[in-house]
Amino acid sequence: MTASTHTRLPGTPDPMHFWTGHGGIRLAGDSWGDPRGPLVILQHGGGQTRHAWKGAGETLGAAGYHAVAFDARGHGDSDWAPDGLYGQDVMVRDLECMVAALGHQRPVLVGASMGGGTSLVAVGEQHVDATALVLVDIAPKIEAEGVANIQAFMTLKPDGFDSLEDVAAAIQTYQPHRKRKNNLDGLAKNVRLGDDGKYHWHWDPRFRTGTRNLGQRTARLEACARNLHLPTLLVRGGLSDLLSEEGAQDFLRLCPTAEYVSVTGAGHMVAGDRNDIFATAVIEFLGRAVPVGGQPVQPPQPVTPVGEGSGEDIVDVP
Incomplete structure (x- = not known):
């Protein structure tokens, strides 16, 4: 079945915005808050949509941030990739296009699962010069069962x-x-x-087809974690079957300056399960790292891409 044979159901919220991603693909998204506030780009997990961030986006917007969430290619109201490829490298390129479309501001990157992997690679391989990074229930070491x-x-x-x-x-x-x-x-x-x-x-x-190499994925993300030099927060769902406490602690050893929050009663979909706790933790973190009306704690650094990834178009797992 192709995208053209899919019909949106009545009641499906229309996107507030459309932007152009890598290769001309159309990316759909929503935004909250004052565009003059610090930019926060929210990236959802595989199989989710921008709607996963609605509650968090509204809370961030009310706190003075400019929160933007977009559907990843092949998801929600964004275009499907003509070539059917959805690897991490092309997701990073879409993110680069989003940063450019939003005025080349240095963004805070908040990513859950797949979106977190994209954010980690974008920062760790110096494709995007971010002010802060929030990883939601994702780290280099994840559980095969999850x-x-x-x-x-x-x-x-x-x-x-x-x-x-x-x-x-x-x-x-x-x-x-x-x-x-x-x-x-x-x-x-x-x-x-x-x-x-x-x-x-x-x-x-x-989206669920293609090469999957967990070992290669882990090695790449571990290298990215070691290369983080910006305020970083890891948020884990206490009930998560994907990111264990051991996996979280392994990330903290790779990035010892990172902060860590485990959300009791939340599974892998942390923001959806306990948005109240999640949004509070993120805003408290950003209040220190990227305060509204202030300067980020990390001075801008030139972005010089380290490489173009593995050379394979690997579907992010998850």
């Missing part, structure tokens, strides 16, 4: 769901700690109606 659970969820029902009730049941199976909602209207932004009459996930199914 990766398998994400992959199983994302490949569930490749031929589509018969009803929104079936979609809700699938989400509940993946997130059993969340209370299931009786109102299914919120699912509209997560699925599209196909010409076959079935409900399909919003993402390009080719």
